[in-house]
Amino acid sequence: MNPYINQLFDLSNKHVVVTGAGGHLCGAMAVGLAQAGVASITVCDLRLEKSQAVVEQIRHLGFNNALAVQMDVTKKQSHLKVLNQVLGHFGNCNVLINGAGINGPTPFFDIQEEEWNAIMDSQLKGTMFGCQVFGKHMVAQNQGSIINISSASADPPLSRAFAYSAAKAGVVNLTKNLAREWGTQGVRVNTIRPGFFPTEWNRKNFITAEREAAILGHTPMRRYGEPNELVGAAIYLASDASSFITGTELTVDGGFACQTI
Numbered sequence: 001m002n003p004y005i006n007q008l009f010d011l012s013n014k015h016v017v018v019t020g021a022g023g024h025l026c027g028a029m030a031v032g033l034a035q036a037g038v039a040s041i042t043v044c045d046l047r048l049e050k051s052q053a054v055v056e057q058i059r060h061l062g063f064n065n066a067l068a069v070q071m072d073v074t075k076k077q078s079h080l081k082v083l084n085q086v087l088g089h090f091g092n093c094n095v096l097i098n099g100a101g102i103n104g105p106t107p108f109f110d111i112q113e114e115e116w117n118a119i120m121d122s123q124l125k126g127t128m129f130g131c132q133v134f135g136k137h138m139v140a141q142n143q144g145s146i147i148n149i150s151s152a153s154a155d156p157p158l159s160r161a162f163a164y165s166a167a168k169a170g171v172v173n174l175t176k177n178l179a180r181e182w183g184t185q186g187v188r189v190n191t192i193r194p195g196f197f198p199t200e201w202n203r204k205n206f207i208t209a210e211r212e213a214a215i216l217g218h219t220p221m222r223r224y225g226e227p228n229e230l231v232g233a234a235i236y237l238a239s240d241a242s243s244f245i246t247g248t249e250l251t252v253d254g255g256f257a258c259q260t261i
Contacts, residue, residue: 009239011038015092016238017082018043019073019130020100022050024199025227026149029097030054032231033238034063040090044071044082046100065090073100073126079133093137094144095238098130098171101149103164105205116163123167124174131178135187142186147237148175150191150249152256160206172249179247188246192233195253197225220255 016038021030022045031054034041041058043066045051051068058066067089072078086093101123104115127148138144152158154172157165172191179189196215198207207215216222233250236242251257 008241009036009235011036011235011239014038014095014238015040015086015090016042016095016097017086017093017134018097018099019045019071019126020149021045021054021097022047023099025194025197025230026097026099027054028227029099029230029234031058031061032228033234034058034066035061036231036235038065038095038238039092040065040067040086042067042069042082042086042090042093044069044073044100046070046072071100073098073129074121076129076133079129083133083137087137092141093134094141095147096130096134096138096144097147097149097234098127099149100126101164101167103161103202103206105160106162107160108162111162119163120167120170123164124170127171128174131174131189135178135182135189138187139182139185144187145238145242146175146178146187146189147234148189148191150175150193152193152195152253154193175249176247183246188237188242190237190242190246191249192230192237193249193251193253193257194230195219195225195251195256197227197230215256218256218259219253220259223254225252225254 018026018030020026021043030043043051043054048070055066055068071082148171150172151168153165154168175189175191
């Protein structure tokens with residue numbers, strides 16, 4: 001590897017925390033960042049067994065500075081507990097990926113308050129708490145990168161995903177707001193905006209044959225994304241290669257956002 005490239009994208013001093021990392025996309029980013037040479041990686045998920053499975057995969061690749069923890073992103077105290085665990089194990093946290101969250105395909109007139117609140121809490125409130133708790137630590141040390149996870153449904157909204165789309169739009173707005181707040185304090189805040197990377201749940205609950213044809217017909221590359229195709233974006237925003245980038249969305253969608261007719 002070219003020494004200049006190594007230096008530009010060096011992650012050896014980056015202590016990374018990933019929420020929702022037991023899932024489809026953030027799990028791939030956690031594994032990829034570990035392979036890319038971060039100082040440490042903390043894998044957080046509501047279900048500890050899912051965090052442990054990702055850490056086991058990471059350790060199988062020869063990377064030992066990995067920690068599996070349980071986190072309920074809807075509870076501020078859970079974020080505080082994890083931050084203290086990370087500081088106790090690794091001494092620092094200077095990269096956070098806020099990736100936890102759920103979705104729901106319920107028709108609009110049938111959405112119950114409990115479902116709306118659950119999606120908003122996991123997506124938007126969870127991201128807010130992550131930025132608040134870990135961001136405070138980063139601002140205090142005048143250095144850090146927060147990577148929030150947006151969505152192709154943030155704007156314009158995706159049909160059938162009412163609460164999810166509204167929550168992701170809120171994540172984008174919060175990201176820009178915090179980028180402005182912390183611009184002179186050494187902390188960058190950006191989003192990765194994935195296109196369509198369907199999970200088994202998505203295929204069961206959202207993607208009919210007709211809907212798949214519409215998605216792929218609107219995607220210039222005519223295919224879905226693979227989870228590992230988000231790793232490069234995560235490496236870029238975590239590294240100092242993106243040192244003058246804040247308040248932006250890095251879109252990884254096969255061209256979906258640029259397609260009209």
